Amino acid sequence: MQCHCHRVPTPAVCVPKRWGAISGGVLAVPSVLMQCHCHSVPSPCCAHPKEMGRSSWRGFGCSPCSHSVIVTGSRLLSADADGHIKCWSMTDHLANSWENTVGSVVEGDPVVALSWLHNGVKLALHVEKSGASNFGEKFSRVKFSPSLTLFGGKPMEGWIAVTISGLVTVSLLKPNGQVLTATESLCRLRCRVALADVAFTGGGNIVVATSDGSSTSPVQFYKVCVSVVNEKCKIDTEILPSLFMRCTTDPARKDKYPAITHLKFLARDMSEQVLLCASNQNNSIVECWSLRKEGLPVNNIFQQISPVVGDKQPMILKWRILSATNDLDRVSAVALPKLPISLTNTDLKVANDTKFFPGLGLALAFHDGSVHIVHRLSLQMMAVFYGSSSQRPVDEPALKRPRTTGPLVHFKAMQLSWTSLALAGVDSHGKLSMLRISPSMGHVLDMNMSLRHLLFLLEYCMVTGYDWWDILLHVQPSMVQNLVEKLHEEYMRQNAALQQVLSTRIVAMKASLCKLSSSTIARVCDYHAKLFLIAISCTLKSLLRPHVLNTPDKSPGDRLTEICSKITDVDIDKVMINLKTEEFVLEMTTLQSLQQLIQWVGDFVLYLLASLPNQGSPVRPGHSFLRDGASLGMFRELMVVIRIWGLLKPSCLPVYTATSDTQDSMSLLFRLLTKLWLCCREENHITEPDDALIDECCLLPSQLLIPNIDWLPINDGIISKLQNKQLVRLQFGKAPGLVGHTVSSQFDAFVRAPGQPKIDHLRRLHLGAYPTEECKSCTRCGCVTMLKSPNKVTAVKQWEQRWIKNCLCGGLWRKMPLSYS
Numbered sequence: 001m002q003c004h005c006h007r008v009p010t011p012a013v014c015v016p017k018r019w020g021a022i023s024g025g026v027l028a029v030p031s032v033l034m035q036c037h038c039h040s041v042p043s044p045c046c047a048h049p050k051e052m053g054r055s056s057w058r059g060f061g062c063s064p065c066s067h068s069v070i071v072t073g074s075r076l077l078s079a080d081a082d083g084h085i086k087c088w089s090m091t092d093h094l095a096n097s098w099e100n101t102v103g104s105v106v107e108g109d110p111v112v113a114l115s116w117l118h119n120g121v122k123l124a125l126h127v128e129k130s131g132a133s134n135f136g137e138k139f140s141r142v143k144f145s146p147s148l149t150l151f152g153g154k155p156m157e158g159w160i161a162v163t164i165s166g167l168v169t170v171s172l173l174k175p176n177g178q179v180l181t182a183t184e185s186l187c188r189l190r191c192r193v194a195l196a197d198v199a200f201t202g203g204g205n206i207v208v209a210t211s212d213g214s215s216t217s218p219v220q221f222y223k224v225c226v227s228v229v230n231e232k233c234k235i236d237t238e239i240l241p242s243l244f245m246r247c248t249t250d251p252a253r254k255d256k257y258p259a260i261t262h263l264k265f266l267a268r269d270m271s272e273q274v275l276l277c278a279s280n281q282n283n284s285i286v287e288c289w290s291l292r293k294e295g296l297p298v299n300n301i302f303q304q305i306s307p308v309v310g311d312k313q314p315m316i317l318k319w320r321i322l323s324a325t326n327d328l329d330r331v332s333a334v335a336l337p338k339l340p341i342s343l344t345n346t347d348l349k350v351a352n353d354t355k356f357f358p359g360l361g362l363a364l365a366f367h368d369g370s371v372h373i374v375h376r377l378s379l380q381m382m383a384v385f386y387g388s389s390s391q392r393p394v395d396e397p398a399l400k401r402p403r404t405t406g407p408l409v410h411f412k413a414m415q416l417s418w419t420s421l422a423l424a425g426v427d428s429h430g431k432l433s434m435l436r437i438s439p440s441m442g443h444v445l446d447m448n449m450s451l452r453h454l455l456f457l458l459e460y461c462m463v464t465g466y467d468w469w470d471i472l473l474h475v476q477p478s479m480v481q482n483l484v485e486k487l488h489e490e491y492m493r494q495n496a497a498l499q500q501v502l503s504t505r506i507v508a509m510k511a512s513l514c515k516l517s518s519s520t521i522a523r524v525c526d527y528h529a530k531l532f533l534i535a536i537s538c539t540l541k542s543l544l545r546p547h548v549l550n551t552p553d554k555s556p557g558d559r560l561t562e563i564c565s566k567i568t569d570v571d572i573d574k575v576m577i578n579l580k581t582e583e584f585v586l587e588m589t590t591l592q593s594l595q596q597l598i599q600w601v602g603d604f605v606l607y608l609l610a611s612l613p614n615q616g617s618p619v620r621p622g623h624s625f626l627r628d629g630a631s632l633g634m635f636r637e638l639m640v641v642i643r644i645w646g647l648l649k650p651s652c653l654p655v656y657t658a659t660s661d662t663q664d665s666m667s668l669l670f671r672l673l674t675k676l677w678l679c680c681r682e683e684n685h686i687t688e689p690d691d692a693l694i695d696e697c698c699l700l701p702s703q704l705l706i707p708n709i710d711w712l713p714i715n716d717g718i719i720s721k722l723q724n725k726q727l728v729r730l731q732f733g734k735a736p737g738l739v740g741h742t743v744s745s746q747f748d749a750f751v752r753a754p755g756q757p758k759i760d761h762l763r764r765l766h767l768g769a770y771p772t773e774e775c776k777s778c779t780r781c782g783c784v785t786m787l788k789s790p791n792k793v794t795a796v797k798q799w800e801q802r803w804i805k806n807c808l809c810g811g812l813w814r815k816m817p818l819s820y821s
Contacts, residue, residue: 602654780811
């Protein structure tokens with residue numbers, strides 16, 4: 001069975017001053033979804049805000065507490081009113097195509113809570129350390145055990161579900177694909193469960209909170225321990241202290257709120273804090289509780305009998321109320337923050353002083369269409385949003401306002417993004433809305449402080465791998481240049497090992513930022529070209545093999561880099577003779593299959609050198625390479641490798657159209673490239689190219705035909721078109737039709753025109769103006785490549801395997817219709 005994302009209209013959203021509005025986002029919403037959860041997402045299902053998915057699920061029941069959907073980076077969990085739990089996986093790693101792979105069932109028992117098991121990874125974001133130079137100080141690893149581990153400590157994948165009859169079921173996914181499932185009662189005396197939630201402890205245990213829906217009944221808590229014994233899953237449960245909501249013990253409110261409508265732990269990995277909401281037909285009240293260890297007073301009689309008991313007071317766990325709201329309008333949905341901000345007194349004080357509020361606010365939606373952001377601990381109001389159904393023009397006479405009949409449109413389910421800068425919600429009409437939330441909750445900050453907040457969150461995404469699309473919603477064009485520079489400065493402060501790990505991610509992040517400003521938009525092409533260059537360099541070097549088995553400390557690729565950096569001769573043959581050419585011997589079929597990648601290297605070098613005389617003109621694609629010594633060094637190394645391979649297989653060499661049959665194009669380009677590289681090989685001592693080099697580059701168009709570089713499209717996206725913060729209405733399946741920043745004539749070289757021939761950006765194969773092959777595109781950068789490989793050579797398959805799950809930039813793939821052209 002396959003599930004494809006169907007597309008629906010997006011509603012209008014009216015926004016007050018303190019918030020900005022955006023329609024668009026990343027949320028897969030079942031058609032009858034009442035509860036929506038997103039947990040442990042390495043990157044959203046669709047990393048580009050233009051791509052919102054809505055999955056149409058058949059067979060779900062109608063009970064409002066029996067639907068649950070949980071998403072990870074490549075898997076999706078769904079549960080229905082018949083007790084069927086299904087695990088969906090991406091088909092061919094496509095974000096808009098899913099298939100049901102495995103599952104479990106508790107026949108006829110609706111599921112009320114569903115969660116993936118914890119993988120043991122937990123970070124703490126320290127606002128106090130936001131100015132520190134080391135990423136390890138800003139984002140510290142918290143000791144946390146997985147729910148279950150395999151041999152060697154690897155976390156075991158699986159899920160846990162709670163049913164309406166009080167059963168808990170756990171399914172474990174073994175590496176061989178086998179599913180181990182066990183079901184157990186939460187306690188000996190089973191009772192109806194109307195609401196439930198799941199959280200995890202640092203010791204690897206699971207905590208389940210349940211309620212029968214009545215405020216006069218206690219909210220029960222259970223500890224669940226999962227283990228594997230003799231290849232079978234085993235569940236042990238234990239009762240924990242319970243609590244009664246304070247509103248039921250208050251004489252003034254004892255019978256006012258008969259039902260508990262929302263029950264949620266404040267964080268998935270914070271089982272000691274829980275949020276409760278009790279409601280009647282018109283109003284609600286929200287309470288926040290905390291589990292604490294308290295000393296148990298010992299009677300004097302026992303202290304006299306046993307002095308030891310009196311010296312060491314026994315400790316017990318007890319729920320204490322942290323905060324509560326006053327009477328509110330009826331709550332329809334709750335969204336909790338996922339940003340793991342540290343809640344120490346120092347961090348909270350610094351966050352309050354600097355007005356840094358991401359991760360500190362939770363969202364409450366009300367039946368009148370409004371949304372309140374309240375502090376997660378004190379429940380104090382932080383910001384208010386009024387929906388279109390409850391907001392009217394100020395100057396409209398009261399007598400002319402139409403009287404509303406029936407319930408107002410309000411959110412039924414909401415989710416905050418990973419940095420809490422965006423809120424997605426499904427309303428009572430089944431429409432999806434996206435709101436942007438200011439990091440300062442509307443407080444006016446100076447430019448430096450605003451940049452500092454955004455930079456801090458960008459660093460968090462760079463370290464953790466979460467997608468940063470929601471941060472881009474708050475970046476203004478005037479901020480882009482400063483953010484890119486500061487991000488690079490912070491990156492350069494890290495140790496060499498961490499820099500190597502984050503080397504491609506920061507380039508992709510810079511490309512996303514530069515798309516937001518017309519003054520930096522040409523750099524987007526440069527950053528994508530740099531990612532492609534790094535990938536080609538790694539792949540071609542990995543094909544080199546040492547001639548003898550007892551290899552020295554350095555690989556052939558490392559020796560190539562070392563020799564090319566030491567020998568600065570402009571003659572490519574003199575550099576080549578210093579290498580062990582036997583390490584470069586490959587099969588003829590392999591060399592020929594790499595010709596498209598080799599051709600890109602040759603074309604790009606020629607394009608760069610031909611554009612050198614125009615470096616003083618308005619910035620064009622490729623300009624940043626002219627001052628990038630590291631990238632020019634990579635091109636120089638690849639030219640040497642290609643020269644050697646050309647001796648073995650001349651047909652694999654890049655093809656140039658020259659005016660003279662006797663001209664050695666490779667030698668000419670290597671000589672000019674080396675001279676340019678010598679000007680900027682040292683980052684701190686960059687010199688200007690001399691006149692002789694510029695004169696030689698001016699003659700290149702008369703010696704060689706300068707190729708047209710197929711740049712990635714810069715106008716494929718919607719975030720850059722939302723800079724004015726105006727209300728935007730979108731409809732799935734239709735182009736946005738928005739006008740973003742103006743693309744002037746100087747960028748004509750890389751603006752995608754209708755009917756223009758398409759190219760496979762990864763394989764460098766021409767697809768024609770109207771491709772007949774199925775293609776996929778990156779949800780972040782728009783890179784297009786064929787879905788199925790036409791190659792059979794091992795070396796090319798190795799290249800293609802690198803991009804099976806993710807694009808060059810790290811974005812997810814989505815399947816494109818054949819009519820995309």
